[in-house]
Amino acid sequence: MTRRDSSPASVPESSPATTGSAPGKSGRLVAMDGLRFAAAAAVLLYHFTATSTATGYWGTDPAEAFPLLNEVTRYGWLGVELFFVISGFVIVLSADGRGVAGFVASRVGRLFPAYWACIVLTAGLQQVWSGGRQTTLTETLVNLTMVQDLFEVTGVQVVFWTLLVELKFYLLVLVVLALGPLTRNRVLAFATLWPLVGWAAQEFGAHWLADLLVPNYAPYFAVGMLLFLVYRDGFDLVTGVLLVGGLVLCVLRVLEAAGRASDLQGVPVNPVVTVLILLASVAAVWATTLRGRSAPPRRLAAVLGLVGGLTYPVYLVHTQFGYAVIDLLAHETTRMVALFAAGVLSLGLALAIHYGVERPTSAPLRRAVQAGLLRCSDMLRSRGLLPTWDSKEFDPQVTRGA
Known part of the structure; x- marks a missing residue:
């Protein structure tokens, strides 16, 4: 599988799609909300001021249109890798203490409303704008499944490929949950074996397995899962050694991606800078989870919570709508005004989706x-088609939030 036209590796990014719970009254790791939004902003600026795709809308190479800004935003694709690290932490945190049905229900409720709204809005945009990705009605309907890449159907937004990577991660988490609670040993085994088996499948040509295990991105999720164990259970030697090993795999993957980023953008992407940004990103995720740190002021926490809520819809809508604004304004006003307008429209649509849909x-x-899955499981168990598991292994915590 090859990465789409706007990113330098192979298969989309993180999606940035979830918010985890944390002990305490707030129920959230609000600092991580801010980190997620920063990652989305980096990806947005990367798409608008660094990708070769943007050339057609600015009328010139982005490095020439934004010579100083591009020196920074050419590394914005690393926001996707950061999303995957955060997702590794947050999704396991979300699944911890839940059963199979509860986990599936929480992911469906979290991902699909904003995603469907984005598809409807984008389909409407393409009725009045001839640029960007033009999809048929059938292709647009297939996009509603979120697995259009499996059918080789174009995603209506550039970033949609990353959602399939997330779904594959969720599927693997689901398999682990089906075996029982997320004990330390299960999470350690998951975080260790997944990247290694994925790498072996890739090296030995088991393409179907490599496609499932997304080895180019598995190490990022694995590091996030190990950070979750440090957060939940405390640091120990085994987790520390595996964390170092996971970081080494991440560095190797990101060095490969840096070369592809240089080729894609037509500008030098410094591998040393790339590695430093990656390591700083992982350190930032870890820092947001430290226990004993003072809570942010109430107003700051409210702002971080809001931008955390906007991260997913901003990520979903920004490319097509941002490119449409740039296409309209690039030759009518200054480039900075056009760039600002594209960002403002993306935020405005995200607010509308968050408050009006999500x-x-x-x-x-x-x-x-959740209720439908429970009814199905009860029916299957009553007919002897499903084992009579302990309710904690399948039934969700009905009152637990997404």
């Missing part, structure tokens, strides 16, 4: 999926 629909959808 907030009213995510929880009801989660509850409906």
Whole structure:
């Protein structure tokens, strides 16, 4: 599988799609919310001021259009790798203490409302804008599944490929959950074996298995999972050794991606700078989870919570809508004004999706999926088609949030 036109590796990014719970009254790691939004902003600026795709809308190479800004934003694709590290932490945190049905319901309720809204909005945009990605009605409908790449159907937004990577991660978490609670040993085994088996599948030509295990991105998720263990259980020698090993794999992967980024953008992407940004990103994730740190002021926590809520919809909508704004304004005003307008529209749409779609629909959808899965499991068990597991291994915590 090859990475899409706007990113230098192979298969999309993290999605940035979830927010985890943390002990305490706030129920959130609000500093991580801010980190997620920073990653989304980096990806947005990368798409607008660094990718070769943007050349067609600016009318010139992005490095020439933004000579100083491009020196920084050419590394913005690393926001995706940061998303995957955060996802490794947050998704295991979300799954911890949940059963199979609860985990599936929480992911459906969290991912699909904003995603479907983005597809509808993008389909409307393409009725009045002839640029960007043009998809047929059938292709647009297939996009509603979130697995359009499996059918070799173009995603209506550039970043959609990353969501399939996330879904594959969720599938693997689901398999581990089906075996029982997320004990330390299970998470350690998961975080260790997944990248290694994926690498072996890639090296020995087992393409179907490599496609499932996404070896180019597995190390990032694995590091996030190990950081979760440090957060939940404390640091120990075994976790520390595996964390170092995971970081080594991440460095090797990101060095490969840096070469592809240089080729894609047509500008030098310094491998040393790339590695330093990656390591700083991992350190930042770890820092947001440290226990005993003072809580941020209430107003700052509220702002971080808001931008955390906007991260996913901003990530979903920014490319097509941002490119449309740039295409419209690039030759009518200054480039900085066009860039600012593209960012403002992306944020405005994200606010509308968050408050108009996600907030009213995510929880009801989660509850409906949860109830449906429980009914199906009860029916299958009553017919002897499913083992009579302990309720904690399948049943969700009905009152737990997404």
